[in-house]
Amino acid sequence: MSILQKTLLGCLCTALLSAVSAFPRSAASQGRERFERIVYDEATFYTERDLTANYFKTDNSIGGIFSTGNVEQISLEGKSNTVYRIKRFKNEWDLGGYYNRKSFDANDPLDPPETIARYIYGTYRMDYFFEPKTTYFVGGGGYSDQVKGIPLGGRAFTGIAHYFVWTEKTALRLSGGYEFVGERRDPPDPRRILHTLKTDLAFKQRISSGVIFLLDLSSLKAVEELDQWIVVGGIRFEIKLYKILSLFTGVAFRFDNVPTTDFRKLDTVSSLGLGVSFDSSKK
16 A cells, blocks of 8 residues: 555544544534523423523514515515513513505505605513413504504594413413494594404414424404404514524404595505524523
């Protein structure tokens, strides 16, 4: 065997030994990371359920959306959801809105494209856990919904919520109660006042340690004017990319059975954005 052949053989053996010795370390590292994610998920679940201690979680995202219906547009969307539970008192804030480049508007089809703020909202809800899975809630908020011809609107609600399923990976909550809706609308509809029966369905499924699926459905049925019916819902995926950085994507819809004159009943919004997700759980 020549010196060149011996040299090549030696290099090959060294490379093989290095790969073999590195494999256990790599596998152990991956296993440790997976174990840490599982333990962190369990810690989050325990802290979220522990009514003797406090819990904090916030999701903030920004991204683009494309909507169809009364308005066809590409928009910049921002959302923020914050939960701060002080023992049995859970406080939740939802804030959001978007600015867009409008290409078509059913209210004025001949209007040229423009950039405008179309939908801005804010809601606060307080839940009191009088049982580990049952709460009494009260809250309210306001919005400006130019997509549906509502320059200004407000809402106030109260009711009971119960978690029928609440495990480490799955949560199913059903809420029912009363909601008041008051809106100032575009002419020829000056305003709308509704007293409604409120029903909410919230479903959460942890597909893996880095992927969460969420489904929300809200129905408001007027008790005095039975033809008035508002349904809002959507699905959303939260995909963890790195530590607190996540990808948020989903589709939402808003249905109004008696919309403002010359506006369509249904609007859909598809979104894709990056955001940060942080909670107070410790590994």
